[in-house]
Amino acid sequence: MVWASCxxxxxNQPPDGWNGFTTLxxxxxxFEAADVRKSASITGYTSVVGRGAGFLIGQQQGPEGKHIGNPIVDLKDRSGNPLIFTPDVSLxxxxxxKGIRTNKWPLDPNEMNGGGWGSANEFAFFRLADVRLMKAEAILRGGTDPQAETAKGIVDALRAKRGLGTIGTLNEASxxxxxxxxxxxxxxxxxxxxRFGVFNNPVGERPTASAPTKVVFPIPNIALSSNPNLHQNVGY
Incomplete structure (x- = not known):
């Protein structure tokens, strides 16, 4: 988690990184403006690091000299210009x-000096929100719940915890x-x-739909050559 975050x-952000990973x-x-998943200030973190959790856009701030404990100042890029992340980005x-950065898993500010590579906080692999959304999906697809919950009710309860109103119409797309x-x-x-049947749809840098066989990866040649019982996946 520390590696990916850096x-x-x-x-010029603490800890410094490789300047990658942007969102479209x-x-x-x-995201709605009130959605805490979009941007949230965190007690004991934002005031000492200069940024919150969620997406990073606009003028970036951080502790002077990249040392936790120093005053928070506006950051500059490597050329000395204001470090302002913009939404437009080209591949x-x-x-x-260029590009909106992400900070979903903030590092522990108490361990960020000296590069910040040793932060002890963890990456969440399983979350109740995912379990609840899986249940909502199962009900939406025709399942029944002995507790009589509805798919929309589950989603609306989750959205309420994120500071939002109801979702409106709930279908596969929403x-x-x-x-x-x-x-x-x-x-x-x-x-x-x-699972929702949209993986092969056209996207920005790929204006035409990809082949259905692309939902699986090819088997490496070294594996094929070492095991005669293996056969390459269709389409490769």
């Missing part, structure tokens, strides 16, 4: 300030979108998109 940080503006804009031609907002950066999106 990769997402700019060179369309996804960022799908091939982007400067170091449930998939809600899973995206709740579980981003938790490694479920590919599985979700395959």
């Amino acid at each position: 990769m997402g940080n700019h060179y 503006a369309d996804f960022y804009n799908s 091939f031609f982007s400067t170091e300030t 449930l998939l979108a809600e899973r995206g907002r709740e579980l981003y950066l938790e490694a479920w999106r590919r599985n979700d998109m395959i």
Whole structure:
């Protein structure tokens, strides 16, 4: 978790990183303004690190000299210009300030000096919110619940905890979108998109649909050559 978080940080943020991992503006804009999953100030963290949890956009702040405990100041990029993250980003031609960054799993500020590579806080692998959304999906797809919960009721209860109103109409598309907002950066999106039948749909850099066989990966040649009982997956 520490490694991935540092990769997402700019060179001049504490701890410094590799300036990678941005999100698309369309996804960022799908969050309502009051959604704490979009941006949230954290007691004991934001005031000493200069940023909150969620998405990082606009002028970035951090402790002077990148040392926790110093006054919070506006950060600059490596050229001395204001470090302002912008929503526009290109896959091939982007400067170091392009793109909205993510900070879903903040590091422990007490362990961030000296590079911050030893933070002891953990990455959540299983969450109750995911379990509840799975139950909502099962009911939406025709399942029944002995406790008489409804799919919409489950989703609305989760949204209420995030400071939001009801979801309105609940269907497969809106449930998939809600899973995206709740579980981003938790490694479920590919599985979700395959299960909801949209993984092969056209996207920005791929304007045509991909082949259905692309929902699985090819078997490596070294595995095929070492085991004659293996056969390459269809489409590769």
